[in-house]
Amino acid sequence: MSLEAPCIPAEPEISGIGVRVAIYAQNLLSFIPAISALSDGEVAIYELEAVKDQSTTILITAFGILISAMVQARTLGLPNFHANVVLNLSWMNNTNTFIYFLLYVQHKSQLGPQQIKSDLESWFRHFKAHFSHSVILGDRDLDLKPEGQRDSATVLENPALEPQSLLSAIFRVKVRGVVGLLGSLHLSMMSALGLWLWANPRSFGTAREANACAMEFSSTIIFGRSVPLASSGLRIWSLLIYAVLLVPGLNLLWPTMLFLFLIKFYSAWRKPQQRRDARKARRAAQKQKLKLDSNSSGRQSLLPTPGPDPTSHPPPPGLTKRARSFARRSLWALQMWYNPFLLPTVLGMVLLFAINIIFIVDTEVTLRTNRPLQEEGESDWTFGQTLALLLLVLPLRDLRVFGARRDVSASLRNAVHWQAETDILWDLVRRGADVNVEAEGAQYPTVLLLAVARRRDVEFTKILLSCGANPDIPDSTSCTALQAAASQGNLELVKLLLAHGANPNIEGGQHGTALQAAAVSGNREIVKVLLEHGADASIQGGKYGTALQAASNLQYTEIVELFQAQAQRGGGHWLH
Structure with missing residues (x-):
């Protein structure tokens, strides 16, 4: 067969310039939110949600070109040459799944209330639990109970009023991991088209003559x-x-699995460096201790006193004090920004970007090389190409989230007022929100009260207290976090709050003080801990009077005996 004239029909609706530019642009634009999310070394929850929205939008529109190609192949006819171009474009579209996946892994590996250890076993358990609950059949009646009436154990996974999709509204089905689901289905549909094409390229669809020409030339x-x-x-x-x-x-x-093995390899590679850093830190601490000891005893210090760290390099000549100070601050900021497990994510993102560029170049060169085989009209402007370019409005719209810095303290106040998920609260605190900001009119006006009184979340409470949360701010009933923990009988939270300076003698709430609340709850260990931390047993208040009177009226014999022993040691003026 000799080529005397173009023999492959033009398909501007499938691979026209407008369609190609739209796909190229939306896939390259999807890297902007990813770069923005990684620019500060961590992936915040709002950044992950925005990437999810954008990836979902692109994947949904990507189904259109696959469905159109399959329908056209069975009806009007689609040459195998153009089907191969469609597959190239589909490979690009599916990189959005893996962009979201990289950011998701990075977000979950960061410090926070739901941190996942950077090992394969932890991630395997996480993904197994995630996908085993990906589709949940609900009751016929929507669960619209307010936050205060829901089980605290399910607060993290089930926000008070979740947005209902059309699928969930009709069939009462809740789908989790929508990006993974769409990405997997898109890969399956793309693979089905690929198997159909390459099983017998000459008989693909109904364009037999065009297929023979393409296979020949x-x-x-x-x-x-x-x-x-x-x-x-x-x-x-x-x-x-x-x-x-x-x-x-x-x-x-x-x-x-490839990415998780990359994390595993990187973690193993960093362990020797971490041990060396730990040894250096111990040596530096020992040197500093020697310096302080020698200075306090009046002897000459074994190490130079004021001045730069002896292990550091001397400052370059000519640098002013201000320049050296700026350099130290810059180094500190870099160390605060750098996340040791950020490198695998960045490498994965670079690889995905390179794959996109390769597909763009290969597709364009393929079309240019085979242009003599194609009939006129491939570059004609059609309605489909106009529609494809208009769809760029959606990913451009999703970019609005990035680069916009809001008042995070105001956002935290609103999040506390609406009792947002723990991940959202932690993200706002991490971004610099005032951890003690109060939501006026809320039952639990601070994030600490919400974590302790409402959710009994020990790990999140530890994080909040380490960030400077004030444990003595009362709630709407004048009850502090310590009083709430004592009333609940939560010994771990009580110890944690006392260790961070909670005052056990603040009066308020239903019972009066934390000691009275513990006595009413009948928890002897909490009463003992509170007494050891200076709780005043003589304070009157609440329904029963003093803590001893509460324990006596409720017949908590062990607590009464504990009070009597404490009174004998301390003089016993409050015993009666």
């Missing part, structure tokens, strides 16, 4: 190398790859 560009479309090696490798990626769910397993 056309070629495709792979990593810059021209490969004939009739190549048996191309066909075998294509069938193998698409067969591996056909099954939904499993098709995401291979890239997931």
Whole structure:
């Protein structure tokens, strides 16, 4: 067969310039929020949610080109040459799944109330639990109970009023991990098209003559190398790859395991460096201790007193004191920004960006190389291309979140007022919100009160107290976090709050003081701990009077005996 005239029909609705530019642009734009999210060394919850919205938008529109290609192949006819172009564009679209995945792993590996250890076993358990509950069949009646009436154990996973999708509204089905679900289904649909195409390229669809022409004369560009479309090696490798990626769910397993093994390798590589850093820190602490001891005893210090750290390099000549101070602050800021497990995520993002550029170049070179085979009209402007460009409004809209810095303290106040999820609260605190900001009119006006009194979350309470949360701020009933923990009988929270300076003698709430609340709850250990931390047993208040009277009226014999023993040691003036 000799080529005398163009023999591949034009398909501007499938691979026209407008469609290609739209796909290229939306996929490259998807890296902007990812770069913005990683720019400060951590991925915040609002950044992850914004990336999820953008990835979902792109993946939903990506289904359109696949469905259009399959329908056209069965009806009007789609040449195998253009089907191969569609597959190239679909590979690009699916990188959004892995962009979200990288940011999700980075977010979950950061310090926070739901941190996941950077090891394969922890991540395996996490993904197993996540996907085993991905689709939940609900009751026929929507659960619209207010936050205060819900089980505190489910607060983190089930916000008070979750947005209902059309699917969940009709069938009462809740879908978690929508990006992973859409990405997996998109990979499966793309693989189905790939298997259909490469099972028998000459008989693909209904465009038999165009298929024969393409198999005879056309070629495709792979990593810059021209490969004939009739190549048996191309066909075998294509069938193998698409067969591996056909099954939904499993098709995401291979890239997931690859990235997790990268994290494992990086973690193992860093362990020797971490041990060396720990040894250096211990030596520096010992030197500092020697310096302080020698200075306090009046002897000459073994180490130079004021001045730069002897282990550091001397400052370059000519630098002013202000310049050296700026350099030290810059180094400190860099150390605060740097996240040791950020490197695998950045490398993965660079790899995805490189893959996108490779597909763009290969697709454009493929179309240019085979242009003599294509009939006129490939570059005609059609309604489909206009629509494709208009769809760019959606990813551009999703970029509005990034770079906009809001008043995080005001955001935390609103989040506390509406009792937002713990992840959101922690993210706002981490971003610099005033941890003691109060939401006026709320039942639990501070994030600490919400964590202790409402959710009994020990780990989050530890984080908040380490960030400077004031444990003595009362709630709407004048009850402090310590009083709430004592009333609940939560010994771990009581010890934690007392260790961070909570005052056990503040009066308020239903019972009076934390000691009276503990006596009413009948918890002897909490009463003992409070007495050891200076709780005043003589304070009157609440329903029963003193803490001893409360324990006596409620017949808590062990607590009464504890009070009597304490009174004998301290003089016993409050015993009666």
